[in-house]
Amino acid sequence: MRLGSGTFAAGCVVIEVLGVALFLRGFFPAPVFSGAERQAESPAPEPSAGASSNWTELPPPLFSKVVILLIDALRDDFVFGSKGVKFMPYTTYLVEKGSSLSFVAEAKPPTVTMPRIKALLTGSLPGFIDVVRNLNSPTLMEDNVITRAKAAGKRIIFYGDETWVKLFPKHFVEYDGTTSFFVSDYTEVDNNVTRHLDKVLKRQDWDMLILHYLGLDHIGHISGPSSPLVGHKLSEMDSILMKIHTALLAEERDPLLPSLLVLCGDHGMSEAGGHGASSMEEVNTALVLVSSAFERKPGDVRHPTRVQQTDLAATLSIGLGLPIPKSNTGGLMFPVVEGRPMREQLRFLHLNTVQLSKLLQENVPSYNKEPGFEQFKVSERSHRNWIRLYLEENNSEVVFNLGAKVRRQYLDALRTLKLSLSRRAAQYDVYSMAVGTVLVLEALVLLLLSVPQALSSRAELDVPLLSPVCSLLFYLLLLALAALHVVVCTAADSSCYLCSLPWLAAGGVMTLIAALLCAGMSALTRVFAGGKCLSQVELAFQNPPQSTSRWSELDLLSFLGTVGHVLSLGASSFIEEEHQTWYFLVNTLCLALCHQIYRKCLLGDDCAPQHCPHTGEEFDGVAVALQGKRAGPEGWELSRAPADPSSLEALRGSERWMVLASPWLVLACCRLLRSLNQTGVQWAHRPDLGHWLTR
Ligand SMILES: [Zn+2]
Ligand SMILES: [Zn+2]
Structure with missing residues (x-):
């Protein structure tokens, strides 16, 4: 399968994003929440209600x-x-x-x-x-x-x-x-x-x-x-x-x-x-x-x-x-209710533990093995006995002491329940993290292996997804991954995000991993069998792609980047480092520009150095040359027979070096501008050049 370097890079970026998203989903704690309907549920009655007590209403406000x-x-x-x-x-x-x-x-x-x-x-x-x-x-x-x-x-x-x-x-x-x-x-x-x-x-x-x-x-x-x-x-x-x-x-x-x-x-x-x-x-x-x-x-x-x-x-x-x-x-901050009568204190603690144990039931499949749940059941039983005693003989010291014991049990149960819930929320989903990492690494290896091809004259890649040897390896891999997925997801207490996905989606991820691995492997063999690579490049050179896209990659990058940056400005309460996206964008743009210029001037892309854009119209020149390239065979001619003669004049040695140095100059200026006023939190401790100037 032959792809333009832009399409290929975009594909890799999509896969990287998918991988990072999967990793983050595993890294961030899965929310512990209750899916139950909000209204129309009566409060938990006091234990042994109906038999001897009839306190089923919520306690009045304090x-x-x-x-x-x-x-x-x-x-x-x-x-x-x-x-x-x-x-x-x-x-x-x-x-x-x-x-x-x-x-x-x-x-x-x-x-x-x-x-x-x-x-x-x-x-x-x-x-x-x-x-x-x-x-x-x-x-x-x-x-x-x-x-x-x-x-x-x-x-x-x-x-x-x-x-x-x-x-x-x-x-x-x-x-x-x-x-x-x-x-x-x-x-x-x-x-x-x-x-x-x-x-x-x-x-x-x-x-x-x-x-x-x-x-x-x-x-x-x-x-x-x-x-x-x-x-x-x-x-x-x-x-x-x-x-x-x-x-x-x-x-x-x-x-x-x-x-x-x-x-x-x-x-x-x-x-x-x-x-x-x-x-x-x-x-x-x-x-x-x-x-x-x-x-x-x-x-x-x-x-x-x-x-x-x-x-x-x-x-x-x-x-x-x-x-x-x-x-x-x-959990209830107990000192707040400490001054209330014992019966009320126990009622409050009971309400809190009932709610926490319900949440535990909804979020942990093996909840009845959790120590907190067992403690809750024990305290509820002692609470029931205490109520019976309390209603029989009021105001005795024995009743109070027994009540204090039940209270202690409840407080212990509350602590353990809170602990197991918060541990639950801080648990990493290792499986999703691993799959995300594998995806990212595979895409990265594929990208690195494709650099020589991407830098070559036609900027085209032969992504070997369809070759038959690959297919055999691919199916074997897919089988192994599917088996792994089934084993992980049917394990006793798996709460992985990937397992909660529908089988089709999980299967898609597995297919992607296997396909990327195959592609990476054959790219690797191709690098070692170097000659083949060259011949493919030649082949590609003879059959330029029929692309009609009017947007160059650089245009797309600056447009999407700017839109993304503007959108990120709306998130002021979460990210206090919005300017980082801007730095990232400008640096990426400079490096991409650098890549284009170098490919044209150093690697003899579009042949002779006279096709290096003129210093004065460096950006326009690149854009014109780029768009020419994108436009297929006619465009190819266009860049050879310049539309704007001044932009494609022959360059003298010094000018050529200026063109080559300009992206780095821009990068250096960006760095200088950045240290003029360090906004945000991360680098706030660094001295600002601006302070030094105004002093
Ligand atoms: Zn603040
Ligand atoms: Zn605040």
């Missing part, structure tokens, strides 16, 4: 009102460290002596705003799907606290980062989104949130208020975590927290139904001021729950404990009297 104060990039030491003591006196007082619970919440990478908001509200772990979906930020379809709260008739008000408005377009009774587009602005963006506060805190017509402040994150991006601006911003946030807390306390009428104020961050901030990766500074965020329900006795010292960020979803659901989101992998 808090009347909830205010979530989300400060973007609120690292744990901004609140609990020396900066907190210095700049957030009110918060420090609450953390150390007030009625509050403090935690260091660990965020999972990618530590970027949208996936973190999702994790906070759904309690689920991010998967490959999330990374893809983040590119166009659609409505959050997964079961989450906000949707549940709205369904329960809660009135929710939101002010802050407009990501929330995109995620929940119809959920808020009132909202004002601020854009995170102007990173250099850290004042207005927060004032736009604060200006609503005075009015809304006086009003009675809401149940949930969410505020998302972006200023701190912007300061981080501009000048890093040790900038003096951070201190100012933290003081501002502290006064806002004080304002909200005093307003909530003033309004609290019913001591049995207090309000809850949640201070949290979505992710941390690296020492360079960015975020996205998994360093300790980016992963650890502060989480403080403030409510008069957490009143402490004198001398009660509470240190911040470590929790997962995903634990907030379950805690909020229980605090608001809502069902726990179905895909939640987090």
Whole structure:
């Protein structure tokens, strides 16, 4: 099968992309999620309900009102460290002596705003799907606290980062989104949130208020975590927290139904001021729950404990009297319900473990062998016995001690369930990764072996897919691969992505692997039997292809590259390195240009050096010559009998060298431009030439 070098390269690129996609699909954790229908499912009743207990309803809410104060990039030491003591006196007082619970919440990478908001509200772990979906930020379809709260008739008000408005377009009774587009602005963006506060805190017509402040994150991006601006911003946030807390306390009428104020961050901030990766500074965020329900006795010292960020979803659901989101992998933060009667505590723990074990059942085929599931069954049984005892003889110390034992069992089960779910989500799919790697390597070898042919005069390749010897090898390989696939996919607990594909698609991948291997092998033999190669080139030379394409590869590359780059600009919340695609594009373009020029001038393509384009019209010259080449036999004539005489004049030695050097010159200029101002996070620590010039 004979192919033009452009078609061949495009084919290889497609295969490479397919291989990389397969690899990534295996590399990113498969999402642990619940496929069950969202509504119309009654909550799990208390064990032994019907027999002796009749508590089948969801427990009532613990808090009347909830205010979530989300400060973007609120690292744990901004609140609990020396900066907190210095700049957030009110918060420090609450953390150390007030009625509050403090935690260091660990965020999972990618530590970027949208996936973190999702994790906070759904309690689920991010998967490959999330990374893809983040590119166009659609409505959050997964079961989450906000949707549940709205369904329960809660009135929710939101002010802050407009990501929330995109995620929940119809959920808020009132909202004002601020854009995170102007990173250099850290004042207005927060004032736009604060200006609503005075009015809304006086009003009675809401149940949930969410505020998302972006200023701190912007300061981080501009000048890093040790900038003096951070201190100012933290003081501002502290006064806002004080304002909200005093307003909530003033309004609290019913001591049995207090309000809850949640201070949290979505992710941390690296020492360079960015975020996205998994360093300790980016992963650890502060989480403080403030409510008069957490009143402490004198001398009660509470240190911040470590929790997962995903634990907030379950805690909020229980605090608001809502069902726990179905895909939640987090556990209830137990100190929140510690002050409640034993029966309620056990009920909350039961609801959480039931939800987690259901999720485990849906995602793990051999779930009943998991230790967490067994622990859950044991605790449920002891819970049932305890209820019977509790209803018979109330208020005895024996009942309380037994209850404490059941509680311990539940907490252990909760921990193990969480662990096996998160391990599940962090499992690599080695089979898909291996297949992806093989595809990429095969395409790469084929490309490398074809370089001599691609550089030859006609830029044509004879891809030996159809020769009969190949066929035999091909069928044998296909058979072996199919056998391997069946063995891997029928193994006990396989959860490979490739196995979940329809047989036809998997078969296609196997065919591709076998075919590529055959092609690679025969390309290899051809390289060793060199003469044959030459004769094929000659053959190709005699029969030029009849191509009518009006676009050259370079045109196509610049067009598709530009479109791709423009599209990538829309993904500001996930990739903070969009400019990398631009660098990549420009470099590729230069190298492709270089390849064209060298082929023409050095390898005697189109024969004599006089066909080297003129320096002045270098780009036009190449394009004209290229298009001439593409246009087939007539075009061939065209480039010999130049359309634009000036472009194909004979070149003197020095000019010729300039033509040859120009792509490298352009590349060097690009590199220089790049170091003029290093944007993004990755190279932010390198000194900028621009700074040096303006100094
Ligand atoms: Zn953020
Ligand atoms: Zn940011």
